[in-house]
Amino acid sequence: MHTLAKKIMREDQFPMVFCPGCGDGTITHLVGIAIDELGIIDDVCTVGGVGCSGWLASIFNVDFFKAIHGRTLPVAIALKLTRPSRKVLVFTGDGDCAAIGGNHFLHACHKNIDLTVVMINNQIYGMTGGQVAPTTPLGSTTPTSPYGKIEPALDLCKVAEAAGASFVSRWTTAHPKQLLRTLKKAIMHPGLAYVEVITQCPVQSGRYVHGSGDPVHLLKWIRENSLTKTQMEKLSPEERAGKMLIGDFLEEIRPEFTAKTYQFMAEVQASKKASVDLGR
């Protein structure tokens, strides 16, 4: 077995559950490298959602919580608050995060709580059989949008930024170097770090959205259609249709929820009111 896998991952969980050609293996590998290079494995715990991406959280040899569908972030928030030294890594999918867990996503971002949220965007409900997701491109036909998707794909990076996340990035499985660099920064960022990873799903979105189950073809498609801000600006509005914006969009140091909570707690305890409240 690979030395990194031996060091960072649960050997008994190999071979992985992902379909052949799935991008989740690439992301697992990169997160593993990031944890190893940062030397933080004892402080890491993972929270996985429901969907293919949730199982990504299970591979690492750390405490692992597999939440019910959509509820990763409330669990993660409580894990962070009950021991602030924890590095809580959340692995969620586009259905888990943007649809059923959308409200929790808004409020976790709004808290700017120190979590790393890796959102694996395969643009479809993979595990349940390829149904349409909020992130599925406009017009796509899927088993539950047989006549084409009516609304455009939801841009969760914009949502994260608007809601108050202080670190927002989007990369793809076709950009492993950039993604690794961003993951390392995101994990160490003191605030809510949202990292979206667009990934190929040969079995579902490949088949339904892109008309190909070939992972190489799909990776090429991702590479050709994901553009940086500079590249995007060179295109006319018509040419931009269907293109995905990638890059590190936001990185700011802002007040963080856990630190603030403990600071408030200390202040309240120190104040005169505290002694009155406790004296019974």
Added chain:
Amino acid sequence: MVVASKEGTVKIVQGNGACVEGALIAGCRFYAGYPITPSSEIAEEMARRLPLLGGICLQMEDELASINALAGASWGGWKAMTATSGPGFCLMQEGIGMAASMETPCVIVNVQRGGPGSGQSTAPAQGDVFQARYGSNGDYPMISLAPSDAQEFFDLTIRAFNLSEKFRTPVTILADEMVGHTRESIYIPPVEEIEIINRKYPTVPKDKFLTYMPDPDDLVPPMPAFNDGYRCVVTSQVHTEGGWRADGAQAAKLIQRLIDKVERQIDYITDVESQWIDDADMAVISYGAPMRSAIRAVIDARERGMKVGWMKLRTLWPFPAKQVQEVAQQVKWILVPEMNVGRMVLEVERVAHGACEVIPVPKFGGRCHTPGDIFKPIKETYR
């Protein structure tokens, strides 16, 4: 910082306030909730008190978030609680089933109000008693306690935490609007007289630890906190002893153990109080706020020479079958007043099994029985 004092104290509080006192003494240091009448005073008092004790009180975006935050806090190593009412209790059901399956200690208080739907936010009801038992999907154990006054709300909140920690399972407290909002005196015993139970910690070497390996005596697995080095595998799926997804036989084994760890200790868990049963021809069995009217009605009946006794159920789930069965074999009639269309009366009927006549005394629509509402059927039935 101590919560209970060395000497006992008397306080005048709302039932909801008594619940907070009990929770803080039991060691609750994490609260996550969403405002909902008639439970909100619990959240407000927790918000004021918890930071003083090094605890954390969060107002979440909804009840889904609240129950899941409890699970996170519990695996973070803290004792955690939420309080809600019917509509919020509905939203929590998936999380409660998850907590039962994940064997995650936590306490859920439901200060019941009228239903269904948004129901009657400021009126009492007991319509959620079956939801508390069967509200989540699949088979799972449930412990539910029902206070009938502020003192019991205090006592049972401590007991709820103790049972939750001992059996590693969510425990629900089914209060009602009247119990939650009635302001009355409670006695807080000296701290050394209060029994506090904490979850078992693993004793095996860290590399031999399996997240769901139960101890043979009580079928409860020891529980570390996350990042203590045990590398827990906590999955919402039905799981093996290692925590991974189970096959059919493994799933059946887990579900059976979850049920058995509670059912085998039913005598320890179930808690009833009774009076005048020994010579009684008739018994009134109730719980929560209607119990108080029931006791008054029974006293009135006794004063008129009718041999009537009463039994108060402080534990609703697991149902105190043995205790109710004994009453059923003693008396000719059992009356069951409750603020719903007749729920727990079905359980009484089941365990009475024809030994006596079981008569529902329902009252719903947001009002509690008066003593007269219960005295009337006593008088009409008693021959």
